[in-house]
Amino acid sequence: MIVSHPRRTIISRHEQFHLAQQALRRLDRGTGLIALGASLIVGAIAALIWLQPHLAPVPASIAINLMTIGIGAACLIAGWRRYSFHRQLRAATAITDAPMIDCWIENAFEGEPGVIAWELVTSQPDGTEVRLRQAQLIDPSLVTVFQRAATVPVRYVPANPTVSALIIE
Incomplete structure (x- = not known):
């Protein structure tokens, strides 16, 4: 009730x-989302660079990494919006x-x-x-x-x- x-x-x-x-x-200041997004992007790029020669042209591995980069970019954008809100509020x-x-x-x-x-x-x-x-x-x-x-x-x-x-x- x-x-x-x-x-x-x-x-x-x-x-x-x-x-x-x-x-x-x-309530969320966005730093966690920024860190998550950056780590997803770095991990997916690293996987594309180092693992791709070993997997040959497997379309699923490329698609998964590209999707992970997209999710990481979305996390970065959402985290930056929350961080900038709190930065503006302090000022x-x-x-x-x-x-x-x-x-x-x-x-x-x-x-x-x-x-x-x-x-x-x-x-x-x-x-x-x-x-x-x-x-x-x-x-x-x-x-x-x-x-x-x-x-x-x-x-x-x-x-x-x-x-x-x-x-x-």
């Missing part, structure tokens, strides 16, 4: 799950109070973490307003603290408001 405490609008269970998944992905200087959307304990993930969702409203340089719904995993004991809050302090990058995080003291 999910104990939800909506503030502004009631969000669907599907959106809650999507926001919780997004928050869970943000973020803008702080604002964002309206809290909802606060709940997510039972679909191991350990049942608390999740807090907010809506960040910023203006782009051309004057258009951007509304982004973001979420962050928190300790389940903090859910009761945030239940009473109407807004939460958020640190973000003005040039890229998708890079934002809750400020927890």
